[in-house]
Amino acid sequence: MKYSVSADDIINLFGVQGIVFFPREEPGDASDKSPSIHFLHEVGLPHDDVFLSRIDATDPGQDSVLLGETLTRQQRPYPPAAEKWLVLGYFLDSILALDPANGQVYAFPEGTNRHLLMHRNVESLVHALCALQNFQLARESVEDKDAFAEEMRSKIERFDDNPFADPISEWNIIYEEIIEGTW
Template sequence: MHVGSWAADEDLGLDVPEDCRSWLIVGHFPCAAAALNPADDHIYAFSYDGDGKPVLMHRDLESLVRSLITLKYFCEEREENEDLPPEELRTRIDSFDRLPFSEEASEWNRRYEEIVDGIF
């Protein structure tokens, strides 16, 4: 699915920029869709409650996948060791891509806060 059809199909009322409409949706977070811009290979987020403008999320698709795998392993480790600090997740992801936590309202910062609060 492409960003343009996703925004229309979901009836989100998002006015996405014309040059983003052909980007490929590669996944969904609780509050945003992730899309690949084939021109620069970056992954951008489109917030469900945002203004329709893309927010840079990852340097490439590999980084998105690696971050998700890192999150999965981190959560598994926390089940075994509740003392594992949430900051460790950020450190691990920052070691290969600094973009996920660079925007204050990013999906990664939202997930991080949920981990800190014990609800993720």
């Protein structure tokens, strides 16, 4: 399948240590049919200081893959429907989880009792993380950093408008910090 981002793109931007592939499930597993699960198998997730993948290659059993177990251990509330959602990783101050039923990625910000739709699917999440990494790698060589930041935001929004839809989303916080010069 053709995606907007490839494993090679992630490796070029984040390095060989900056990509995490998810293992394939047993044949016949219902999640095997999910486009987001296929994406995680074929393309993977970036892994760096901004987005920490849930999987630690040295200790893959450290965290539960299920959101309900993870948030219960942290004594944080979550909607009952999210109990079986899959933890993808940690994006700044939020846990990101995949709803396998519809492929959408939700953020569970620390310090709040709410969650928000962050990306329409895992491909959108990776696309946005790659756009942010590209910005970080190239910003010193760009004269107009504000215009370059706006270009990054536009690239993300053209692919998926969800990342900036909620004012408290991590993407809005990052963008504001970039414009203020604190990022």
